[in-house]
Amino acid sequence: MQTSILKVKGLKKSFKRFQLGPFNFTVEQGIVVGLVGANGSGKSTLFRLLMNIMKEDAGEIHVFGEKRTGDEWKQKVGFAGEMLGAYDFLTIHEIKNLISYWYSTWNEEQFENMIKRYRIDTDEKYEKCSKGTKKKVDFIFTLCHNPSLLLLDEPTAGVDIVSQRKMKEDLIQFMDDGEKSILLATHTAEEINQLCDEIIVLDSGQIRHSFNKDEIYENFGRLWISHVTDTMKNHPNVIYCEQNPPQIITNHLETIENILKKEQITINQVQRLLMEEVLEYLIEY
Amino acid sequence: MKRLIKDAIRLAKMEYKHHFMAVILTFLASIFIGLITGLLLTESSAIKWRVDSPFMNRLLLDLIFVGVAPAFATFFMAKPYLSFQTAKHDPYVKRMALLRTLPVPVSVLALSRTLLMLSSLVIMSLAFYGTMIAVVFINTASFSELMTASELFIFIVVWLGYMLTMGGLNPYIEYGTSGKTLHTIQFIFGGIFLIFALLLYKFRGQGIVEISIQLVKSIGWPMAIISIVIGIICCIGWNKLLKNRLENRDYL
Numbered sequence: 001m002q003t004s005i006l007k008v009k010g011l012k013k014s015f016k017r018f019q020l021g022p023f024n025f026t027v028e029q030g031i032v033v034g035l036v037g038a039n040g041s042g043k044s045t046l047f048r049l050l051m052n053i054m055k056e057d058a059g060e061i062h063v064f065g066e067k068r069t070g071d072e073w074k075q076k077v078g079f080a081g082e083m084l085g086a087y088d089f090l091t092i093h094e095i096k097n098l099i100s101y102w103y104s105t106w107n108e109e110q111f112e113n114m115i116k117r118y119r120i121d122t123d124e125k126y127e128k129c130s131k132g133t134k135k136k137v138d139f140i141f142t143l144c145h146n147p148s149l150l151l152l153d154e155p156t157a158g159v160d161i162v163s164q165r166k167m168k169e170d171l172i173q174f175m176d177d178g179e180k181s182i183l184l185a186t187h188t189a190e191e192i193n194q195l196c197d198e199i200i201v202l203d204s205g206q207i208r209h210s211f212n213k214d215e216i217y218e219n220f221g222r223l224w225i226s227h228v229t230d231t232m233k234n235h236p237n238v239i240y241c242e243q244n245p246p247q248i249i250t251n252h253l254e255t256i257e258n259i260l261k262k263e264q265i266t267i268n269q270v271q272r273l274l275m276e277e278v279l280e281y282l283i284e285y
Numbered sequence: 286m287k288r289l290i291k292d293a294i295r296l297a298k299m300e301y302k303h304h305f306m307a308v309i310l311t312f313l314a315s316i317f318i319g320l321i322t323g324l325l326l327t328e329s330s331a332i333k334w335r336v337d338s339p340f341m342n343r344l345l346l347d348l349i350f351v352g353v354a355p356a357f358a359t360f361f362m363a364k365p366y367l368s369f370q371t372a373k374h375d376p377y378v379k380r381m382a383l384l385r386t387l388p389v390p391v392s393v394l395a396l397s398r399t400l401l402m403l404s405s406l407v408i409m410s411l412a413f414y415g416t417m418i419a420v421v422f423i424n425t426a427s428f429s430e431l432m433t434a435s436e437l438f439i440f441i442v443v444w445l446g447y448m449l450t451m452g453g454l455n456p457y458i459e460y461g462t463s464g465k466t467l468h469t470i471q472f473i474f475g476g477i478f479l480i481f482a483l484l485l486y487k488f489r490g491q492g493i494v495e496i497s498i499q500l501v502k503s504i505g506w507p508m509a510i511i512s513i514v515i516g517i518i519c520c521i522g523w524n525k526l527l528k529n530r531l532e533n534r535d536y537l
Contacts, residue, residue: 048536051385053382053385053386053537054535054536054537055533055534055535070390071388071389071390071391072388073388074386074387075388079386083386084383086376086380087303087380087383089303090303094303098299101295102387102388102389103387103388
């Protein structure tokens with residue numbers, strides 16, 4: 001039986017010109033959930049609400065099966081959300097001292113290994129580090145206290161290719177025992193392909209879509225057809241259509257193929273969509 | 286409880302380490318302000334406010350005790366206080382936001398800021414009053430006309446109570462509001478002070494510090510005790526407010 005590591009119910013937050021939620025979703029044990037959406041869609045705000053550095057207007061957040069109270073639950077959560085800039089006048093070593101003290105399960109050996117693995121100079125002041133190095137430092141801090149849940153806000157943005165690969169390896173290893181979970185905000189289709197099991201698409205503060213990754217591979221497709229009718233244009237499973245050449249993008253291939261047969265529209269070609277194409281259509285349309 | 290205090294002290298100590306330059310500069314500034322105050326007090330007693338500009342003397346003394354002294358409860362020479370550009374990026378709030386992502390109880394965070402405030406108040410007050418007393422004792426002859434040594438002590442305690450009352454608000458402003466408010470509130474406070482002081486000069490012909498000296502002379506120790514008790518109560522109150530604010534505010 002799967003257990004919810006993170007459960008969000010009716011979570012809402014209003015700003016002057018933006019409303020986030022209501023959100024309802026769960027992150028099950030052993031699952032990586034990818035959070036995708038355009039810039040400003042509310043991903044970072046959602047992380048801040050989850051970490052309790054923003055107060056929700058309504059709704060509930062349950063972590064590890066219990067309603068979030070106090071601060072002890074943070075012992076088992078690793079959060080990378082570009083928060084370290086507040087102490088950018090310190091060296092990485094000093095920031096480590098500031099952070100590590102509060103985690104009873106801090107693993108110094110793991111920290112030292114990761115520092116070597118990512119080639120970080122701990123005597124360097126955080127403000128002097130490049131964007132990529134800052135991201136790597138942020139990432140390392142999330143993993144060194146043996147968390148059960150990772151909340152990662154674009155952890156690989158601006159990171160060099162080699163380190164990106166290492167980060168993915170570390171995340172795959174983190175998920176190895178099947179007891180941990182990750183909520184990962186990303187703009188990279190490759191990360192979704194390699195890491196995520198489920199995908200949540202955010203748009204203007206709302207969850208527009210929520211899919212299992214296999215569903216995407218199975219159901220999303222592009223069909224080149226003889227002509228596009230109004231019925232097809234307005235069908236809920238057609239997310240995009242073009243007249244020249246006549247083609248449609250669907251999120252449910254089987255249904256659409258059946259309808260096309262009934263309407264006697266010829267299918268010239270069918271193509272499964274790549275993840276980046278799916279994401280583009282989900283975010284854009 | 287023991288753990289809470291230990292952790293709060295650790296956090297406060299870290300702030301001293303992280304902001305060493307600001308501490309040193311604030312300490313030096315406190316000495317300088319103490320020097321000016323000592324000179325103003327001895328001059329005032331020697332010539333009974335009849336220098337070229339008694340109004341300026343009075344206003345300066347009032348400004349130092351009413352307006353500047355509560356700032357001893359914080360590192361007022363830190364960048365966010367000196368530069369609006371720095372303050373508007375909310376450095377205090379961002380630091381607290383990071384701490385809030387860690388498994389640190391809010392009570393520890395609030396207590397650490399209160400301890401930081403208290404320790405800063407003690408250190409900077411020592412620098413301020415120490416210098417002021419040194420200047421006063423160098424000019425003993427002129428100062429003794431104004432008050433005795435024991436009255437000076439009561440005077441110091443009375444104003445310490447005030448600093449505690451007002452200075453206790455500093456952590457709340459730093460971590461409970463925004464960088465813009467940090468600067469705005471100084472102007473608002475300055476404006477209120479100026480209006481109040483000018484009205485007092487016009488209608489009573491006395492400054493705030495002068496009135497406090499009169500009260501010290503007429504009431505004595507009870508006034509010092511009342512002032513300190515009010516200071517302590519306010520301090521506890523500010524700490525509770527800060528804790529509540531840290532628990533419920535939006536960071537970033």
